[in-house]
Amino acid sequence: MRYTTSALLVAAPLVAATASSKRGLCVVSTETTSDDAIWTNNTDLTWYYNYAAVPTPDYKNKLNFVPMLWGAPEDPANDMTFYNTVSNLVSEGQNITYVLGFNEPDGCTGGYGGSCVSAATAAQVWKKQMEPLKRDFGIKLGAPAVTGATTGFNWLQNFFTECAALVNSSDTASNTTSCEVDFIPAHWYGNFEGLASHLGQLNSTYENISAIWVTEFACADCSLEDSQTFANQSFEYLDRIPYMQKYSYFGAFRSSVSNVGPNAAFLTEKGKLTDIGAMYLNKASTGAVPHGSASTVAKFAGWSGLVAATIFWSIL
Ligand SMILES: *[C@@H]1O[C@H](CO)[C@@H](O)[C@H](O)[C@H]1NC(C)=O
């Protein structure tokens, strides 16, 4: 189910945003490689992830890479591929400070980018491969990035329950009471009030995890005006709230390949920065209007069409 915002007040004029060290890039497979320099050439962007364990060549040594363990391996009890891959990056001298675990594990509908992992399997893999990365290299661990839907919220709660259940299990070497997590990545597709409410709920639920990232967000399939208002309000909000450590908007692609609607994109169909793209990169508005076919559910990693429609928490 998709939640689309209705028009919010009157359009606010777009003004170039201030620089933000929190902003990063969510690199999707439908991105046009010849656009890569836009993100790395004289921008304030500091980091990126690409849903994979290894860097994207064009960004290597330009933006700080955050590896992701996208889904569960076939042999979760024994597989060490992700651990070994990240360990090799560290040996090569790459600065790996953070890793992300599981992309939308609660997403089991084909074509939406979810990795469909059970909470029990995820907990097992966490103990096997993620916690050793922290123990051996001091890498900070991002919790599984669930969808913004209620099912996602519940999945994360189940994950921590499963982690606790492993304590007395003989197949784990760990005796901690839960899985170690340093920050919680969130996804959100909807309006600004929904985003703020969702983050408020996460912040209050996981009060012993002091940092939150938003690794995918946009006003999906919204009008240009609503999309711009959403970007304006959310960038400013995420820059301001102290618990927000990093964020990456879902839009580093051309409007013609966007599966969240053309108006969310950073680039027009010809690869020119839109006003939203310019705002994110702290550059002057371009006035370039994105065009593209209607949103299609493309089969690539990293998009959730699911959002929570319920407002749980008041905006602070
Ligand atoms: C959002 O719009 C307001 C009102 O025009 C403006 O003052 C502010 O700088 C804008 N924020 C961003 C992040 O562009």
Ligand SMILES: *[C@@H]1O[C@H](CO)[C@@H](O)[C@H](O)[C@H]1NC(C)=O
């Ligand atoms: C990179 O930035 C420089 C200086 O701002 C500019 O002259 C050049 O055209 C840019 N190159 C690309 C590929 O964007």
Ligand SMILES: *[C@@H]1O[C@H](CO)[C@@H](O)[C@H](O)[C@H]1NC(C)=O
């Ligand atoms: C490694 O990257 C982090 C940010 O992810 C940064 O704070 C730190 O200074 C970097 N360290 C080195 C040695 O470049």
Ligand SMILES: *[C@@H]1O[C@H](CO)[C@@H](O)[C@H](O)[C@H]1NC(C)=O
């Ligand atoms: C582990 O075992 C102890 C002692 O039997 C018990 O008190 C505790 O509740 C168990 N913990 C879990 C998570 O099952």
Ligand SMILES: *[C@@H]1O[C@H](CO)[C@@H](O)[C@H](O)[C@H]1NC(C)=O
């Ligand atoms: C339990 O955890 C503590 C603290 O990390 C550690 O010192 C101890 O060796 C662990 N015990 C077992 C049986 O693994």
Ligand SMILES: *[C@@H]1O[C@H](CO)[C@@H](O)[C@H](O)[C@H]1NC(C)=O
């Ligand atoms: C957070 O604290 C609660 C209550 O002390 C605990 O049950 C939970 O396991 C902790 N979560 C993490 C991720 O440490």
Ligand SMILES: *[C@@H]1O[C@H](CO)[C@@H](O)[C@H](O)[C@H]1NC(C)=O
């Ligand atoms: C986040 O949670 C902490 C701990 O519960 C609380 O002190 C803080 O006010 C919350 N921050 C926001 C912006 O909601």
